[in-house]
Amino acid sequence: MANATPNPHASGCPVDHRLLTAQRSPTGCPVSPGAASFDPFEDGYQQDPPEYVRWAREQEPVFYSPKLGYWVVTRYDDIKAIFRDNLTFSPSIALEKITPTGPQANAVLASYGYAMNRTLVNEDEPAHMPRRRVLMAPFTPEELKHHEPMVRKLAREYVDRFVDDGRADLVDQMLWEVPLTVALHFLGVPEEDMDLLRKYSIAHTVNTWGRPRPEEQVEVAHAVGNFWQLAGKILDKMRQDPSGPGWMRYGIRKQVEYPEIVTDSYLHSMMMAGIVAAHETTANATANAMKLLLQHPRAWQEICEDPGLIPNAVEECLRHNGSVAAWRRLATRDVQVGGVDIPAGAKLLIVTSSANHDERHFADADLFDIRRENASDQLTFGYGSHQCMGKNLARMEMQVFLEELTRRLPHMRLAEQSFSYVPNTSFRGPEHMWVEWDPKQNPERANPALLEVQVPVRIGEPLGHAISRPVVVASATRAAEGIVRLRLVSPDGKPMPRWAPGAHIDVECGGTGLSRQYSLCGDPDDNSALEIAVLREAQGRGGSAWVHDSAKAGDRLKIRGPRNHFRLDEAAGRLILIAGGIGITPVSAMARRAKALGMDYALHYSGRSRASMALLDELIALHGDRLHVYVKDEGRRNDFASLLGQPQADTQIYACGPARMLAALQQQCAGWPGDALRIEHFESTLATLDPGQEQAFEAELKDSGIVVAVAPGQTLLAALRAANIDMQSDCEEGLCGSCEVRVLAGEIDHRDVVLTRAEREANTKMMACCSRAKCQRIVLEL
Incomplete structure (x- = not known):
């Protein structure tokens, strides 16, 4: 039995016996009033099963039903674990008559x-x-x-x-x-x-x-x-x-x-x-x-x-x-x-x-x-x-x-x-x-x-990048030289989706066919809008240029998300937040959240010139002495050796910025614990497949009981979908982390830019869209 309040006097039973009835389960545990009255043949269950067992999901997620003669399980993780272990939890009664016939x-x-x-x-x-x-x-x-x-x-x-x-x-x-x-x-x-x-x-x-x-x-x-x-x-x-x-x-x-x-x-x-x-x-x-x-x-x-x-x-x-x-x-x-x-x-x-x-x-x-x-x-x-x-x-x-x-x-x-x-x-x-x-x-x-007119059918799990959301540009303002800040709201005035620092959205760039990811930089507690700041990239693929030239106040856009694979650890003892250039966008939201929680943090922000640094005045006003600004034109650069020379206990480092800056950080943090440094990348070329250079391998799916062959020119993600296995994905470039799967055995050739060094060394997860096996067979929790 389970209940929100354990009874310290009941050995081996996490139920507060003082709140329960005189009825007993087969293990001798008392049965709660809610469990005693549970009847799935009542109209309440027939009309709305989730609502009927809300009390259990929230207070007593596993209980014994005397009327049914079954133990009832109501929470997601418990039920998925039961499905996963079909030896301990036999399906043999799935078609058994729940009411014996005469x-x-x-x-x-x-x-x-x-x-x-x-x-x-x-x-x-x-x-x-x-x-x-x-x-x-x-x-x-x-x-x-x-x-x-x-x-x-x-x-x-x-x-x-x-x-x-x-x-x-x-x-x-x-x-x-x-x-x-x-x-x-x-x-x-x-x-x-x-x-x-x-x-x-x-x-x-x-x-x-x-x-x-x-x-x-x-x-x-x-x-x-x-x-x-x-x-x-x-x-x-x-x-x-x-x-x-x-x-x-x-x-x-x-x-x-x-x-x-x-x-x-x-x-x-x-x-x-x-x-x-x-x-x-x-x-x-x-x-x-x-x-x-x-x-x-x-x-x-x-x-x-x-x-x-x-x-x-x-x-x-x-x-x-x-x-x-x-x-x-x-x-x-x-x-x-x-x-x-x-x-x-x-x-x-x-x-x-x-x-x-x-x-x-x-x-x-x-x-x-x-x-x-x-x-x-x-x-x-x-x-x-x-x-x-x-x-x-x-x-x-x-x-x-x-x-x-x-x-x-x-x-x-x-x-x-x-x-x-x-x-x-x-x-x-x-x-x-x-x-x-x-x-x-x-x-x-x-x-x-x-x-x-016919709409193509998606046979299988829907693709993440097909789920768009209409928004209206409430304002488009200059945030710095070459940077525009968009405030996006719902067309019907309803609240926008909740998000946490580190989250990003995908913006569909009109009829260009382009879709680009931009980190959210506003206040996570403000659900009236989503805010992004976009740097015009002279050598980019056209997405940022479209945002600068075409996105105006009053325009309707389509976005996807928010989704988050650069999530802030709010339990960290201390935070070192490092941003370079437009990389300030996700880091600024992290700093805002750290301040709201009363965490120990420092924000280090580098840029070419003050005029080119987005959000700078806002950050100065919000963070005071916790903000450290490094302006190249003023002869001041962030000294990573001084800042990160000695590993610091219970400290997490979050960084976003140019590739050269991130590479220097990774080198400087080589002596830190493997999961201390967490990085947000803007792009990746590691996911490109060359069939002539790749080896085939097999993926054994422990939960599904099948083995999937992955050809040299095929991603694991594609092979899994062809085998009727549901798989989420979004960017399919190793950037977003949505196709993560758990690895139970086998060595992985990691090609994503999502996992930390410690996570790669632990070899317990991989990104199905790009990473591959270094051996002939890997075993996955799928």
């Missing part, structure tokens, strides 16, 4: 020959990964591209049916049937009676994850039995001609090569489970996404105006209101989760929807932000070796649906209604969703060519 219902199931076996969802090692590897190829992004035209055609046809009606139930009239047809197409199943399959699919959900009343159990059992027999008949048809398309025929062909891995009973179970997995979760996820977007009209308007935002909007919808509320695991040994002792044999309900609202991982977690930088960290698809193989098929379908609906019905709105859900612990989506619009305003009536 003897009459069991007899009905037996009469149909129902014999559901293990599938990819609930299978333990060593059986699971060999089967997953054999059957994975059709789920890779390259293979999924072939399904996109079919998804688009279906979406178009179904919208055609109601586009002129002015009112529709999106679930009944599109979002249930289209994913079902796509699922059947992907599996290679001939299209059957959809109403019958829908009935069977719901029955399967209720049978496994629901709480049917005794009088309902027999009816559910008949539907599940019919579903089982239908799956068998379809499979028998496929065996007659296994050469056709579809995942199930692919499995039949693989059975010839691997008869001990791909068995008859396995294929029968996967046929039934596959229809549900490929259909129902996507249908629910899309319905949840549409409901969420229409409840946030500004977000809906933004994706209507900029379809490029749709891939990340899909990720944020999956995070904020996904179709998978929870998964289940079985503890195979005594273990601790979040500091709580869990006995061997215990059943766990891991509430992934709660993890997706954990403030410890997602800032402003309850805020719906379609530009959220780490939205794709969501655990709706699970993680590791049991992560949903169909995740990218679902992403692709959701993107196509949103693109079709935003293009053709941007004026759509939710009708007044209440929402109902099929009561169960794990999968959720509204049973109906009514929307309304004025057909006279349909854009295609005035512009029929609109129907021919």
